Amino acid sequence: MSTVADAIRVLEAAYPPALAESWDAVGLVCGDRADALTKVLVCVDPTSSTVEEAVAAGAQLIVAHHPLLLKGVHGVPADTPKGSLVHQLIRNGIALYCAHTNADAADPGVSDALAEAIGLEVTAPLNPNADGRTGIGRIGELPEAEPFALFVDRVAQALPFTEGGVRAAGDPNRRIKRVAVSGGAGDSYLATATAAGVDAYVTADLRHHPAGEHLAVPGAPALVDVAHWASEWPWCGQAAGILRAALGGTVTVDVSTLRTDPWTAQSAGAPTRTGRFTG
Known part of the structure; x- marks a missing residue:
């Protein structure tokens, strides 16, 4: 049986934390390294939608590119956006691991x-x-x-x-x-x-x-x-492939296909060519 710690060892061999920028926050955000691991979800952003996806899939580990807690915090109360995610992860027994600028380099x-x-x-x-x-x-x-x-x-x-x-x-x-x-x-x-x-x-x-x-x-x-x-979503497939190669047979690794780009619409109308704006 593989554990969260096994996945972390694979990830840190592929994306050494020493390659991260000094300002970055990489590594295990929450979760127990000793927990059994049968399913992993790889994504770019640890958001409410990707956490919900992991819960629905029965994953015990989310591997995200972007850090959840990049800036210093003094608490993670459940009535704040990021605190809510931490609580949701812990309640559902899901660990979160982030590989950011170490994965870039x-x-x-x-x-x-x-x-x-x-x-x-x-x-x-x-x-x-x-x-x-x-x-x-x-x-x-x-x-x-x-x-x-x-x-x-x-x-x-x-x-x-x-x-x-x-x-x-x-x-x-x-x-x-x-x-x-x-x-x-x-x-x-x-x-x-x-x-x-x-x-x-x-x-x-x-x-x-x-x-x-x-x-x-x-x-x-x-x-x-x-x-x-x-620009960063292709990395998810790369990271998933590395985990499958090392833990295949004991762990299922999925790539999130949810679009977590924050922009959801653009104007369908043609720009006007009247008045001062003639460029």
């Missing part, structure tokens, strides 16, 4: 899963650690160069649907071969992507000013901005 990690989904062959980290193997982001290559417009469609088809969709900035005819990716919010690596000499950079949560300033740099890569949740 690991080899393979979050950005490897994103690169694989897009169809890239990874060649190096985007922002390598001293070992040259681990680090944030990845650089990879397409089998053949293709126009940027086609590449943007490739990204949109590779990732799960979100209301925000996929945004792009760049010449639609630019040939794309060498690509940088960074799962999650990646505008802090815009200059790194430019220095790497890639043709395009795929990440999430790009903001107006950093993106505009980036594009003003001669030779800067074209940008593809996707939903934060969508």
Whole structure:
């Protein structure tokens, strides 16, 4: 019989906690390491919907990418959103384990899963650690160069649907071969992507000013901005595969297909072209 501790050993071998950023909060959030384990749910976000999914499935462990308690707290009363989740987890005998920036930096990690989904062959980290193997982001290559417009469609088809969709900035005819990716919010690596000499950079949560300033740099890569949740969801399959390989036969590992991207709708109306707003 496998235990929660067995799953944690597998996860920490794949995503060493030492790779986490100093500000991060990774590891076991709640639960008993000695508890028997027969079912695991892997997700991006530990939310009420994914906890309810785990309860309905009879899982004893949730493996989430995003931390539940990233900032310091002085209590988890049940009448607060995060406290309510902690109580729900404990009442149902479900442990929560979070692998965040350690999973981002690991080899393979979050950005490897994103690169694989897009169809890239990874060649190096985007922002390598001293070992040259681990680090944030990845650089990879397409089998053949293709126009940027086609590449943007490739990204949109590779990732799960979100209301925000996929945004792009760049010449639609630019040939794309060498690509940088960074799962999650990646505008802090815009200059790194430019220095790497890639043709395009795929990440999430790009903001107006950093993106505009980036594009003003001669030779800067074209940008593809996707939903934060969508950019990291491929990692769930990677983590699930690692757990199945190590604990297969005793533990069932499911990947949550619930969309926990917070944006639920966008306007269906066409923008007006009247008055001052004529751009």
